[in-house]
Amino acid sequence: MIRGSCLCSAIKFTILCEPKAVTACHCRMCQKHHGASFAVFGSVPKTQLSIDEGKGLLASYNSSNAIYRQFCQKCGSSLFWFGSEEYSDWISIALSSLDDTYTVERIKHIHKASKVCWLAKLGRDL
Ligand SMILES: [Zn+2]
Ligand SMILES: [Zn+2]
Numbered sequence: 001m002i003r004g005s006c007l008c009s010a011i012k013f014t015i016l017c018e019p020k021a022v023t024a025c026h027c028r029m030c031q032k033h034h035g036a037s038f039a040v041f042g043s044v045p046k047t048q049l050s051i052d053e054g055k056g057l058l059a060s061y062n063s064s065n066a067i068y069r070q071f072c073q074k075c076g077s078s079l080f081w082f083g084s085e086e087y088s089d090w091i092s093i094a095l096s097s098l099d100d101t102y103t104v105e106r107i108k109h110i111h112k113a114s115k116v117c118w119l120a121k122l123g124r125d126l
Pocket of ligand 2: 029
């Protein structure tokens with residue numbers, strides 16, 4: 001069980017398995033929605049995600065086709081997205097919203113064509 005929450009802690013959730021298929025997405029929509037250079041999401045079957053508190057504060061934005069991005073309407077934290085045709089029973093979770101430790105086997109970078117021009121400078125002082 002891995003717990004997660006938004007910035008203001010109004011929304012609290014639990015995932016019942018480790019996040020799978022971890023992806024760092026560099027598309028413009030993820031950059032804008034996260035306000036970050038890229039967004040890292042891991043996916044779980046929808047049945048493995050439990051919203052424990054603040055479900056009513058979860059807002060949805062239809063960003064493209066059948067894709068919905070969900071965020072806390074109080075603090076703006078980007079939390080989930082779902083609606084992929086291929087994986088309609090799955091939901092993706094913004095890994096930075098998780099509060100417990102967990103294992104990430106590997107990270108796949110996608111939509112690299114739109115990566116930010118300063119990305120190479122990011123890791124330099126880590
Ligand atoms: Zn919040
Ligand atoms: Zn993206």
